[in-house]
Structure formats: structure tokens, C-alpha cells
Amino acid sequence: MKKRYILASILALSLNACADEKAENDGVLKTEQNQEQGALERVKQYPAPIESIIDQGVEIIDTFEAPAGMIGYAGMMRGQPLAIYVTSDKEHAIVGTLIDKDGVNLTVDVMDSLVEGPRMERAWKELEESAWVADGSDDAPVIIYTFTDTNCPYCHKFREAAEPWIKAGKVQLRHILVAILRKSSMSKGATILGSDDPEAMMQQHNNAFSQGGVTVDPAAVEKGQVRVQLNTNMMQRLGFGATPTSLYKDQNGKIKSVQGMPQGDMLEQMMGSPKPE
Incomplete structure (x- = not known):
């Protein structure tokens, strides 16, 4: 009886294994058939x-x-x-x-x-969830996301041009720090993002820009370099290749992008109002 029981058990296991193998093979075959069908449908769908x-x-x-x-x-x-x-x-x-x-x-x-x-709606949501540094009042009615390289002179000029609106509480710049211009862009950007107070560190960088910007802090770099790299990857994935590249919402709520330093009336369009006196 015991031997018969063992033989029956082995037979049952063998049958189950065969059934499982058949199901797996059927699944692979079905997947391959679906892929082939999808390819055929695509050929039929497009000229x-x-x-x-x-x-x-x-x-x-x-x-x-x-x-x-x-x-x-x-x-x-x-x-x-x-x-x-x-x-x-x-x-x-x-x-x-x-x-x-x-x-x-x-x-x-x-x-x-x-x-x-x-595309711009998706980009805006991704920017909101990225590592950025606030520059200006949290109550400002206008938000501008701007890709900033710490070695970029035009990023600095854009910040200087936006100063009247920031000071008046009308605009908040959100600096998304990236590293695309020089090797030191990573260490400087990571120093800011990895610091205990990124907003204060960003201000220090702006104030000392003509002298080379923020002093690199190795401990902060270790904390912040991944964030800078993720921001850089995001910028490239979104198809932007220049700094500053800025995204803002116009008066109709439509998201617009400006690559480079905004010129002429474009600055006031981005800021959403005439230059404060």
C-alpha cells in the first residue's frame, strides 16, 4: 500500500509538472502570437x-x-x-x-x-515634483521654473532681470539646478541642493557669482549630487538643451517655455506684469 501511494504521488506530480509546462509554453506562444499580431496591425494601421x-x-x-x-x-x-x-x-x-x-x-x-x-502639462507636473530651490515669496502669484547651471552667466542675468518682480513678491523663481556646462557645475549645484538651507545657499551663490559663486562643500555634494543628476537627466529627457530654460503659465493658464535669456517684451510676459517701480 505504501509503495502504491508513493507511485501515485509521483505520477500526480509528473502530470502536474507536464500541465504547468504546457501552460507556460502556451503562454509564451500566445505572447509571441500577440506580438506578431500587434506588428501586423501596426503595418495595416500606418502607411x-x-x-x-x-x-x-x-x-x-x-x-x-x-x-x-x-x-x-x-x-x-x-x-x-x-x-x-x-x-x-x-x-x-x-x-x-x-x-x-x-x-x-x-x-x-x-x-x-x-x-x-x-507635453507641457506633463513637464510642469514633473517639474513640481523635482528638486528645486525657491527664490522669492511662497505667496507670489506667478511661478517660474527655470533650469539653472551654476556656471551659466545668462542664468545669472535672468535672475538679476527678475529681481524687481521677486522683491515685490510678484514672482517666485524655482531653480532646477543642472550640470551641463562645466565639471564644477555638479559640485556647486550639489553644494546648494545638499545644504541644510538651499535657499540661503542659492542667495550666497548669486551674491558671489562674479567671484566664482558658492564655495564647494564636500559633505553637501555627497548629499546633493544625485538630485542634480536627476534634474539634468530630466532636462535632457524633456528635450531642453540650453540654460536658462524657463517654463511659466501665461494669462490663460497655458504653459510656455523660453530657452535662453528672455529678450524685450518676453520678460514682462513671463513675469505676468509690467516691471515694478
Whole structure:
């Protein structure tokens, strides 16, 4: 009886193992079939020129109506929006801006609606959750996120230009410290973010900018360097390549970005009001 029981148990285990192996193989086969089906559906979904563009790294976000029998595709490549127009025969694609006979840009509004608007909303949320240094009153009605490299002279000039609004309590700059210009950008930025009082340290850096900025603190660097690196990675992932790059909300709540030092009327547009006296 005992031997029979053992043999029965072994047989049951063997059958279960076979069943498990079959289920696993069926699962792998089903996954492969689904992947193949998905690839076939994608081939059917997009014309050949779009398939070629996808293979080059473009992500297709949506389609939109276009004139002259064309089909418009809104895409993203390396963090930047891309408009693609496929001809009526579906054999050719045109990448770029479409202008009508009156010189009206037919691309900007649709790309803003389908790509740039949602992209900037996602970017704003990511900036809110990043490691930034407040510069100005927490009650300020205007918030501006600005990617700042501690060695960037234009970042410093932008801070000087924003001073009247900051001092008047109208604007708060939120410095997102990155390291892209020099090797010391990492150690200086990490010194600020890793300090016990980043706001005070940022002010010290601004005051001493012409003398080289903040004095590097190795202990603070150890704490803050990961934050600076994450900020740098985020900046690059969002498709921004220059400092300062600043994001703000206009009077309609629409998120805009400005790369470099804002010029002319752009400064007042960003600050949301005329320069305080």
C-alpha cells in the first residue's frame, strides 16, 4: 500500500509538472502570437512612409485632418513635436510646417492641441515634483521654473532681470539646478541642493557669482549630487538643451517655455506684469 501511494504521488506530480509546462509554453506562444499580431496591425494601421519614420525613432501621438487629401500625423522625436503629412496616394510623407495660400500656418494650432499642450502639462507636473530651490515669496502669484547651471552667466542675468518682480513678491523663481556646462557645475549645484538651507545657499551663490559663486562643500555634494543628476537627466529627457530654460503659465493658464535669456517684451510676459517701480 505504501509503495502504491508513493507511485501515485509521483505520477500526480509528473502530470502536474507536464500541465504547468504546457501552460507556460502556451503562454509564451500566445505572447509571441500577440506580438506578431500587434506588428501586423501596426503595418495595416500606418502607411509605409510613417512606418519608415517610426523605425527612425518617431513616436506617433495622433492623426489629424489635413488639406489636399493628405493625412496629418502628430509625432514626437527626442522630446520635440513633429508634424508629418502623408500624400493622398500614401506613398510619400512631408515633415514640417504647412502654410496655406494666405501664409497662414496650418500646423501650429493642431500640434499645440495634440502634442505640445499635453507635453507641457506633463513637464510642469514633473517639474513640481523635482528638486528645486525657491527664490522669492511662497505667496507670489506667478511661478517660474527655470533650469539653472551654476556656471551659466545668462542664468545669472535672468535672475538679476527678475529681481524687481521677486522683491515685490510678484514672482517666485524655482531653480532646477543642472550640470551641463562645466565639471564644477555638479559640485556647486550639489553644494546648494545638499545644504541644510538651499535657499540661503542659492542667495550666497548669486551674491558671489562674479567671484566664482558658492564655495564647494564636500559633505553637501555627497548629499546633493544625485538630485542634480536627476534634474539634468530630466532636462535632457524633456528635450531642453540650453540654460536658462524657463517654463511659466501665461494669462490663460497655458504653459510656455523660453530657452535662453528672455529678450524685450518676453520678460514682462513671463513675469505676468509690467516691471515694478
